[in-house]
Amino acid sequence: MARTQETFDPRAVIAALERNYVDYVIIGALARVLRGTYETTRGIDICPAFGSVNMEQLKNAANALEARRTGGRDFVFEDRILSAEDVIVFSTSAGELKLIPVPAGVPSGFVDLRRAATKEDLGHGLRPLVASTGDLARMAAALHRDQDVERLPELRRILELEVDREAVIAPAQVRGPAQVRGP
Numbered sequence: 001m002a003r004t005q006e007t008f009d010p011r012a013v014i015a016a017l018e019r020n021y022v023d024y025v026i027i028g029a030l031a032r033v034l035r036g037t038y039e040t041t042r043g044i045d046i047c048p049a050f051g052s053v054n055m056e057q058l059k060n061a062a063n064a065l066e067a068r069r070t071g072g073r074d075f076v077f078e079d080r081i082l083s084a085e086d087v088i089v090f091s092t093s094a095g096e097l098k099l100i101p102v103p104a105g106v107p108s109g110f111v112d113l114r115r116a117a118t119k120e121d122l123g124h125g126l127r128p129l130v131a132s133t134g135d136l137a138r139m140a141a142a143l144h145r146d147q148d149v150e151r152l153p154e155l156r157r158i159l160e161l162e163v164d165r166e167a168v169i170a171p172a173q174v175r176g177p178a179q180v181r182g183p
Helices: 010-019 028-035 052-064 079-083 110-116 133-143 146-169
Strands: 024-027 043-048 088-092 095-099
Touching: 010 043, 010 052, 010 095, 024 028, 024 110, 024 133, 028 043, 028 133, 028 146, 043 110, 052 079, 110 133, 133 146
Parallel strands: 043 095
Antiparallel strands: 024 043, 088 095
């Protein structure tokens, strides 16, 4: 598939990651959109798990996507190489893919993010882990960039709505026999 600036197919990227059993959490703009923000994106940011098996699976997914590191440099999929960089950007046949080993505000990366992440149904059998709204807000606040700080009120409002939704759909507490009152 020809690479163009207009090509962005997040499902193709996610499908390649899923087919290759990569452990990762979606973060960044796509995660915010999946949580309910109003913005657009032309790529997908992920925080992958470390480990030699996952690095091999990530390499296989990158090869399936015809991923090339921007700037023309080759990339070696190894923990020590991945952990040495803040952001690794690839151009793929389905759009931009960024690997962010340790996102701002998340010192343990994947290990921290997976705790609150949820599997989101994107259709076509795709159910990737997506960072929680709280973690997305934490990352945006830690970056201290104007565009991220501007996103915080919207993320906080989405978080409030999620809390309200949970309160409404949470099962009612069942009263025991001693708590039931008669007429």
